[in-house]
Amino acid sequence: MVLTEPPLTQTDCAECPIRHRAVCARCEPTELEQLESMKYYRSFEAGQTVIWSGDRMDFVASVVEGIATLSQTMEDGRTQMVGLLLPSDFVGRPGREVAAYDVIATTSLTMCCFRRKPFEGLMIKTPHIGQRLLEMTLDELDAAREWMLLLGRKTAREKIASLLVIIARRDAALKQVNTTTRIVFDLPLTREAMADYLGLTLETVSRQISALKRDGVIVLEGKRHVTIPDFDRLLGETGDDADGGPLI
Amino acid sequence: MVLTEPPLTQTDCAECPIRHRAVCARCEPTELEQLESMKYYRSFEAGQTVIWSGDRMDFVASVVEGIATLSQTMEDGRTQMVGLLLPSDFVGRPGREVAAYDVIATTSLTMCCFRRKPFEGLMIKTPHIGQRLLEMTLDELDAAREWMLLLGRKTAREKIASLLVIIARRDAALKQVNTTTRIVFDLPLTREAMADYLGLTLETVSRQISALKRDGVIVLEGKRHVTIPDFDRLLGETGDDADGGPLI
DNA sequence: CGCAGTCTTGACGGATCTCAATACAGGTGG
DNA sequence: CCACCTGTATTGAGATCCGTCAAGACTGCG
Incomplete structure (x- = not known):
């Protein structure tokens, strides 16, 4: 870190x-x-x-x-x-x-x-x-x-998206920035820790992150540095109600 | 009920x-x-x-x-x-x-x-x-x-066994009976409610209950009335530490 | 009897896991 | 500086568990 x-x-x-x-x-x-x-x-x-x-x-x-x-x-x-x-x-x-x-x-x-x-x-x-x-x-x-x-109910892809939203929100709150700015943060967890959090294996976590990257939902530099080009798009991937509110 | x-x-x-x-x-x-x-x-x-x-x-x-x-x-x-x-x-x-x-x-x-x-x-x-x-x-x-x-981590069979243990414990506490007596209770939940609780589908719940019955872990009369012939055996099916303690 | 609600069972497909090989980054020591 | 090693991550192939779809059984009730 x-x-x-x-x-x-x-x-x-x-x-x-x-x-x-x-x-x-x-x-x-x-x-x-x-x-x-x-x-x-x-x-x-x-x-x-x-x-x-x-x-x-x-x-x-x-x-x-x-x-x-x-x-x-x-x-x-x-x-x-x-x-x-x-x-x-x-x-x-x-x-x-x-x-x-x-x-x-x-x-x-x-x-x-x-x-x-x-x-x-x-x-x-x-x-x-x-x-x-x-x-x-x-x-x-x-x-x-x-x-x-x-x-209990979300797919692997939805789980990853949900975790990213949580981390993005936390990070935004910490840095006191608001929604409209570009969202960039470092993942504080290893793939294994993410898997333990999400009830998945680390391989599945890795595959789903690759898929989200391939689909342009996230941009990765290295393994940990994440950019979210379109936060609403990411929100849509979580499976939650469209309106969980904006970033904060 | x-x-x-x-x-x-x-x-x-x-x-x-x-x-x-x-x-x-x-x-x-x-x-x-x-x-x-x-x-x-x-x-x-x-x-x-x-x-x-x-x-x-x-x-x-x-x-x-x-x-x-x-x-x-x-x-x-x-x-x-x-x-x-x-x-x-x-x-x-x-x-x-x-x-x-x-x-x-x-x-x-x-x-x-x-x-x-x-x-x-x-x-x-x-x-x-x-x-x-x-x-x-x-x-x-x-x-x-x-x-x-x-x-996040248990198999369908372990989930069902865990739920049965919880219901058995609650029932025993309510009736104030202790371990050694034969454990008999009615399921207070439909298969669908059990599925919602366990993060499964009702079909999987039904199949796993049938499997536990076939294997002699539980005895069913009708759809809801359950007898547990060997509580330790059921405990062993939950995946938890052998020692979650006895019935209460 | 027929109907609705609940439950069981089967066949099939797909999402995820398991096992395994490989890639990549950072650090250490020669 | 480079080889090596370790921890971390990616990717593939195959197996498995569970979900989906569908048919049918059981129970209680009008």
Whole structure:
């Protein structure tokens, strides 16, 4: 991943890039102070495993920078990604001692970790964290349900197109650009990770990307750099209602 | 569905069958009083639509009795069930005006509805409802993620076996019987509903049920009445870790 | 009895997976 | 600088699972 900024070091909450979107978004200054006392930063390199399913987990955390994945693996090795963690997303579950999923950094990753016990205590004493966490969890549930439709009913081509739309949207939101400009981004996932996300094999992912390229729906430079010449055309390939709205 | 009890009429919260598991589980007597003032019961027949995706929704609700499904439909008619609503499950999202999914009663159904605006007000003023709703939402998110693994990676046979295990577990919990006894239950879903849940066609569902029957994994009387002679054998067919624990 | 809804079964085709060979890029060491 | 290696991606051939289309069976009901 192209990461021009210097790596984050422990910051004051007031200057935190995810301050207004993370689980702490609604916190009052006094609550923030308490959070500061139980927080610490951890960094991971691309490819590193943050935690294995079944491991004891003494913290919960917010993703500050980078991308991580949440996935489940069956005995025989089949794996399914069940979540994509972007900056401001929350990891872990208050009250749960043991991780339920594998968490893997797909890019270099910085997390703001809170010791679990004190965090749980703060959640009981103050309302704002729990309220925000409820909102975020409801959003994730909606996203999971949208993903169930994709996994259960969409064709391989539609799955790829849907993933590209999601990444394009996320990227646009991050860069604060709007629809009309040309859409260009780098895929943050390997073909294998995309396959795990979409419930496909990596060969099928590769073939469908080639097909979309051949049909002019996308333009590829190298393996990862994507240009979308006509976003509506791509939207039409997702199988979703014509009107999922424009880019954002 | 075989429903021997008389249909529920509006009850006092204190006598409510889902009192200790629903969104109101943690409420103090004073909070319950307030809830009573904003609640009303609604009943639906099997097959009736409770609400269409996109409809305005001025209430949230708990399922008191019966089973409902949450589903999403694509323009061309492909549909995917994204949730199975059992007694004590919560329907709707505080702060959301418009339903995001179709809700359909698969059996006769009774819901305890709360007018949305007053309910939202109560959520802000008192902590217990929000806390309980957060717990329930986190549980649903876990269930959705488990379902993503099923949809993305399991074979048709494994999908059917997994669904049977879920229904058997739910039924055992309801009847309060334990593992060792013979497991017998009625399927609460049509083949088509099962297909929508599992991301299959109804023909494939039918074929796989026949195959499990032929192989002695299940015994069928009529179309809906199922006996599981060897629960561990069925568990082995789900593809999950050998140890998902026994029946409950 | 006939009808509608639900379910089963068969034949066929196609989308996706599996297995395998090859290509490409970046990094390392000679 | 180039050979080599590793991880990632592409492409092909064949197999397989599941979907599609279609016919027919079972059940309950008017």
